[in-house]
Amino acid sequence: MSSDDEGAVKNVMDKATYERLQKDVESxxxxxxxxxxxxxxxxxxFTGSAQKQARKTYKQARASVDSVVDDATKKGSxxxxxxxxxxxxxxxxxxxxIVQRPIAAIGLAIGLGFLIGVTWRR
Known part of the structure; x- marks a missing residue:
């Protein structure tokens, strides 16, 4: 083969190789x-599932807090x-x-007043 023929074959092979590489890159x-x-x-x-789970957890936590507050309100009342x-x-x-024993009630009140006065002086 002559060098021109070799150059032509090389160009054809290079062109085929280039086209094949270009197809591979596109692929x-x-x-x-x-x-x-x-x-x-x-x-x-995944984001949608995480949002749904977060909403569900929030609703459960809020229901729990509401229940605890209701219970505390009832117990406080x-x-x-x-x-x-x-x-x-x-x-x-x-x-x-006081109605049944007015004199005893007055004596008790005076005695308690005296004890409170003595205690406060100390």
Whole structure:
């Protein structure tokens, strides 16, 4: 073969190799695009699932807090009512004692006043 023939064969082979490499590069670009789309879809799905789980957890926590607050309110109301009842009972008992024994009640009041006065002086 002459050097011109060799050069022509080399150019044809180089051109075929170049075209094959160009097709391979285009194929890889297409695969990268497809992979990018798949990753984007997977990320969107994961993000959606995470948002749903976060909302669910928030709703559960809020329901728990609301339940605890309701229970505390009920218990506080019950304790307040019990204290009011006890105060009313003590008031009624003292009133009955004062009405039944007025002199003893006055003596008790004077004695308590004296004890409080002595205690405060110290």
């Amino acid at each position: 890889v670009k297409g695969e990268i695009s497809a992979l990018t789309a798949q990753l984007s879809d997977a990320l969107n799905t 019950a304790a307040f009512e019990a204290a009011q009842d006890a105060a009313a009972t003590i008031e009624d008992t003292l009133e009955d004692a």
